[in-house]
Structure formats: structure tokens, C-alpha cells
Amino acid sequence: MSYIIELLYHYWVGGPEPRRWPEHLKQNPVEGHGQYAFQAGFLLGLQLGAEAFFRDGNTGE
Numbered sequence: 001m002s003y004i005i006e007l008l009y010h011y012w013v014g015g016p017e018p019r020r021w022p023e024h025l026k027q028n029p030v031e032g033h034g035q036y037a038f039q040a041g042f043l044l045g046l047q048l049g050a051e052a053f054f055r056d057g058n059t060g061e
Helices: 003-012 029-053
Strands: none
16 A cells, blocks of 8 residues: 555544444444445545635636
């Protein structure tokens, strides 16, 4: 894995934290952390996309 990707992963996702997992996945730590990591990455992607779309004051109007 590249160094940058690893740094970003640990910054945005971090280690396993069961309090962040959906209740139905508390007994399945691999899937619980995987789902949380996917959600964090998806939200980051949306934020980056929105920033790129609305840069320079472009509000779509």
C-alpha cells in the first residue's frame, strides 16, 4: 500500500472502534469496521467532489 494512502486511512478511519459500528454488526468486527471504513471513504469522496464542482465560487446558478 502506498505511504500516502496509509496515512490518509489512519487519519480518516483509524483503528477499530466498535462504538462507530452499526448495532447489528457489533459481533462481527471485520464487517463492522469494513462498513465504517467504506462509509468514511464514501463521504470523503463526496466532499472532494463537491469541492471540485463548486470551486471558484461556482454555485451552479
